[in-house]
Amino acid sequence: MLTPMMTLHLATVAPAAMLGTYLMFWAKGTAAHRLLGKIYMTLMLITALASLFIPAAVGPQFFGHFGWIHLLSVLVLVSVPRAYYAAKSHNVTSHKFAMVGVYAGGILVAGLFTLAPGRYIHQLIFG
Numbered sequence: 365m366l367t368p369m370m371t372l373h374l375a376t377v378a379p380a381a382m383l384g385t386y387l388m389f390w391a392k393g394t395a396a397h398r399l400l401g402k403i404y405m406t407l408m409l410i411t412a413l414a415s416l417f418i419p420a421a422v423g424p425q426f427f428g429h430f431g432w433i434h435l436l437s438v439l440v441l442v443s444v445p446r447a448y449y450a451a452k453s454h455n456v457t458s459h460k461f462a463m464v465g466v467y468a469g470g471i472l473v474a475g476l477f478t479l480a481p482g483r484y485i486h487q488l489i490f491g
Contacts, residue, residue, distance in 0.1 A: 373414040380407035384467045412440035422482045440470040
């Protein structure tokens, strides 16, 4: 069953995934990169926050709600501000490392977990 938090999560992660892919492979440091990067960071923060309100449906639950996948939300919530301040201070290496972590953990790994049996996206795709 699709809940309002799941809807918010999906509505923000889908454009974030597209924007993140674009930002990874196109020119860095341009005005467009900075603007789209801020939009991407905002979408990822909303995605991560929304995910904290979605109970773990697969695997063990901690405190009756959280699962291992919620650690990826924490990664995003820590890494996005770190990446923002690194970019503001022109620390390109730190910014790049943090953003690759956000993309790899928050988009790719979390996206793969959505295909696990018992998850909503798995049910949509595989029935």
